[in-house]
Amino acid sequence: MEALRPYEPKSRVGKWFESRLPIGGLVHSSFIAYPTPRNLNYWWTFGGILAFMLVVQIATGVVLAMHYVPDASLAFDSVESIMRDVNYGWLLRYIHANGASFFFIAVYIHMFRGLYYGSYKAPREVLWILGVILYLLMMATAFLGYVLPWGQMSFWAATVITNLFSAIPVIGESITTWLWGGFSVDSPTLNRFFSLHYLLPFMIAGVVILHIWALHVPGNNNPLGIKPKTRQDVLPFHPYYTSKDLFGLAVFVVILAWFVFYAPNFLGHPDNYIPADPLSTPAHIVPEWYFLPFYAILRSIPDKLGGVIAFGGAIVVLFFLPWLDRSKVRSANFRPLYRQFFWILVAVCIGLGYLGSQEATGGYLIASRILTAYYFAHFLIILPLLSWVEKPKPLPESISEPVLKDEKPAGSGGSP
Amino acid sequence: MTRAVVRAATVTSKQLCAGWWAFLALAIALWLVAPAAAQEDAGAEGIEELDEAIAEDEEHADDEEHEEDHYPLKVPERHNWTFDGPFGTYDPEQLQRGLQVYREVCAACHGLERVAFRTLSSEIGPYLSEEEMREIAASYRIVDAETGDVREGRPADYFPASNIPTAPDLSLMTKARAVGDGFRWLLDPFIQYQAGGADYMRALLVGYEPAPEDKEIQPGLFYNPYFVSGIALSMPPPLSDGRVSYDDGSPETVEQYSEDVSAFLMWTAEPKLTDRKRIGFQVMIFLVVFAVLAYLAKRRVWSKEH
Numbered sequence: 152m153e154a155l156r157p158y159e160p161k162s163r164v165g166k167w168f169e170s171r172l173p174i175g176g177l178v179h180s181s182f183i184a185y186p187t188p189r190n191l192n193y194w195w196t197f198g199g200i201l202a203f204m205l206v207v208q209i210a211t212g213v214v215l216a217m218h219y220v221p222d223a224s225l226a227f228d229s230v231e232s233i234m235r236d237v238n239y240g241w242l243l244r245y246i247h248a249n250g251a252s253f254f255f256i257a258v259y260i261h262m263f264r265g266l267y268y269g270s271y272k273a274p275r276e277v278l279w280i281l282g283v284i285l286y287l288l289m290m291a292t293a294f295l296g297y298v299l300p301w302g303q304m305s306f307w308a309a310t311v312i313t314n315l316f317s318a319i320p321v322i323g324e325s326i327t328t329w330l331w332g333g334f335s336v337d338s339p340t341l342n343r344f345f346s347l348h349y350l351l352p353f354m355i356a357g358v359v360i361l362h363i364w365a366l367h368v369p370g371n372n373n374p375l376g377i378k379p380k381t382r383q384d385v386l387p388f389h390p391y392y393t394s395k396d397l398f399g400l401a402v403f404v405v406i407l408a409w410f411v412f413y414a415p416n417f418l419g420h421p422d423n424y425i426p427a428d429p430l431s432t433p434a435h436i437v438p439e440w441y442f443l444p445f446y447a448i449l450r451s452i453p454d455k456l457g458g459v460i461a462f463g464g465a466i467v468v469l470f471f472l473p474w475l476d477r478s479k480v481r482s483a484n485f486r487p488l489y490r491q492f493f494w495i496l497v498a499v500c501i502g503l504g505y506l507g508s509q510e511a512t513g514g515y516l517i518a519s520r521i522l523t524a525y526y527f528a529h530f531l532i533i534l535p536l537l538s539w540v541e542k543p544k545p546l547p548e549s550i551s552e553p554v555l556k557d558e559k560p561a562g563s564g565g566s567p
Numbered sequence: 568m569t570r571a572v573v574r575a576a577t578v579t580s581k582q583l584c585a586g587w588w589a590f591l592a593l594a595i596a597l598w599l600v601a602p603a604a605a606q607e608d609a610g611a612e613g614i615e616e617l618d619e620a621i622a623e624d625e626e627h628a629d630d631e632e633h634e635e636d637h638y639p640l641k642v643p644e645r646h647n648w649t650f651d652g653p654f655g656t657y658d659p660e661q662l663q664r665g666l667q668v669y670r671e672v673c674a675a676c677h678g679l680e681r682v683a684f685r686t687l688s689s690e691i692g693p694y695l696s697e698e699e700m701r702e703i704a705a706s707y708r709i710v711d712a713e714t715g716d717v718r719e720g721r722p723a724d725y726f727p728a729s730n731i732p733t734a735p736d737l738s739l740m741t742k743a744r745a746v747g748d749g750f751r752w753l754l755d756p757f758i759q760y761q762a763g764g765a766d767y768m769r770a771l772l773v774g775y776e777p778a779p780e781d782k783e784i785q786p787g788l789f790y791n792p793y794f795v796s797g798i799a800l801s802m803p804p805p806l807s808d809g810r811v812s813y814d815d816g817s818p819e820t821v822e823q824y825s826e827d828v829s830a831f832l833m834w835t836a837e838p839k840l841t842d843r844k845r846i847g848f849q850v851m852i853f854l855v856v857f858a859v860l861a862y863l864a865k866r867r868v869w870s871k872e873h
Binding site: 189228231234235241242245386390391394395397398400401402404405408409410411412413414415416417421422424425434 | 653681683686735738739742743744745755756759760761763764796836838839842843844846847848850851854855857858861862864865868869872
């Protein structure tokens with residue numbers, strides 16, 4: 152428990168500096184002595200993994216930007232020159248492109264972990280809302296970045312998404328023209344997308360700081376969803392969770408490397424190796440996989456404005472989640488009904504993802520309408536009702552009780 | 568009183584839950600029948616309008632035709648390539664033959680404008696000698712970008728663009744085409760399948776055949792069941808047995824030509840593939856060892872606490 156003691160610089164220079172800017176103490180209390188529930192499982196390593204992925208994306212992205220040219224007539228060529236002529240340019244680009252996908256894999260796991268263990272509930276509502284803001288910023292960044300290679304899918308994704316704004320009554324067309332910087336998606340659009348794609352990651356980094364701050368005020372939730380009560384219930388972040396996070400991260404990076412080196416184009420779309428051509432529409436315009444559930448929701452509404460509202464609503468509803476779920480019990484391990492609905496929601500999201508990749512006709516359309524309805528019903532009807540009808544299982548007395556007395560921690564079995 | 572309500576509600580909650588499970592089962596069932604329904608329900612009102620709203624007035628003119636047949640009619644066979652798998656490399660001799668097929672046949676129409684002559688001597692590519700590479704470069708007439716004069720090609724120059732506007736450039740073709748095969752794609756990253764483009768090209772080149780009698784082919788088009796976006800394409804069958812003479816004794820057949828030129832075009836699209844796999848193997852060894860050490864370190868740290 153040595154690490155739980157407050158930070159005291161030993162050298163004279165250290166003391167001098169610390170009395171003027173106590174950054175050593177801040178780092179010490181945030182990432183070394185920070186008391187962390189002792190029962191966190193590996194689903195809790197994804198926060199650290201996400202921070203790592205943000206650094207990877209910024210580092211590779213900054214170097215890619217040194218070689219990239221944001222001009223409609225040169226963008227595709229400059230990306231190909233990165234792939235062919237820049238030393239290890241292929242490696243940087245494949246890490247950046249696959250890194251974006253893995254960023255989303257990590258964020259989806261992180262979000263569903265929060266859903267399963269009720270990490271959004273009081274006193275962590277602001278933490279959750281900051282997380283949803285981070286997710287929105289990630290979506291914007293990923294979309295803007297996908298446009299930059301200026302392949303067919305880049306161009307048509309930009310066209311489809313910016314066109315959504317034209318659904319807004321009265322001012323929609325003007326907004327779309329304003330976004331484009333012209334009367335169609337062209338060089339000015341690409342130029343501003345590049346500028347914003349470079350800006351947003353730093354905004355993400357800023358909100359990440361707030362997110363960690365908001366985490367460290369109430370402290371981590373944990374698989375039991377109960378508050379740590381004694382010193383027995385917590386461990387210093389270092390070395391316990393630094394070592395655990397490092398192992399989780401290492402496994403994650405092995406999987407990322409597998410894709411980067413052995414299947415680098417698996418997560419991309421072949422049409423994006425065709426230079427953008429405003430005169431030829433691809434047979435099926437599909438977004439990247441991580442947007443497919445929302446794309447299915449968008450297309451399930453037989454009205455453009457309605458589709459856009461549903462698409463936005465699917466994310467906005469997450470902001471209200473802390474107040475929609477009124478159950479006092481956090482962890483789904485003690486909520487027999489919620490636990491089942493959680494897994495249904497996971498299946499529904501995967502189903503929507505699949506439907507988003509198919510043509511919106513016939514049975515596919517009917518299915519995506521049903522699943523869209525279910526998605527909203529989960530948040531707006533099922534969750535508020537559940538807190539009424541569900542009888543939670545009894546909660547353990549403390550974190551250390553099941554962890555230290557039994558060999559099998561109650562909170563670690565059967566979780567996502 | 569409240570407790571009684573809660574208890575009563577708990578009973579109904581079980582029924583409620585069963586209801587939702589049934590609902591989910593129904594959704595899954597619908598989902599399974601969806602492809603069949605999608606074909607029958609070609610008209611599906613409303614959604615076409617939406618599709619158009621989304622893609623904004625772009626041509627979906629051939630949608631109706633699209634509903635009947637799904638192209639390609641045949642899924643390409645998965646061929647064994649030298650560049651498959653974690654240790655795959657290009658076979659320089661095969662790439663040289665493929666280069667020859669490209670220059671003697673495909674280049675009549677198709678360009679290769681992202682490939683510089685200098686890369687032909689790459690040791691992870693066709694590995695031509697310096698002289699051979701310079702000879703090939705010099706056989707092209709290039710318009711100098713600075714002076715505007717026509718001169719002999721140099722190593723730093725690139726292959727010319729397509730001769731006819733409707734013939735796509737081939738530099739990236741094997742990464743720009745892929746044909747789905749049901750849910751097989753779910754396995755592809757695990758088996759490291761990355762040759763969809765090369766398989767497609769090879770299948771297309773050997774796949775020309777007389778059109779079945781019930782299919783109507785427009786004049787000027789050629790039936791090919793492997794063509795990805797229609798029943799026929801405007802490229803006539805480009806290869807025939809004996810058309811290119813190899814001097815390394817390889818069979819002079821359409822099969823062999825197709826395989827060689829597809830491998831060559833895989834190289835033009837992904838010239839760093841061999842490096843990528845070699846470095847990848849080293850990185851994987853490093854990362855796996857690192858992960859094992861991280862695990863042991865974690866176990867040791869936590870051993871004091873359990």
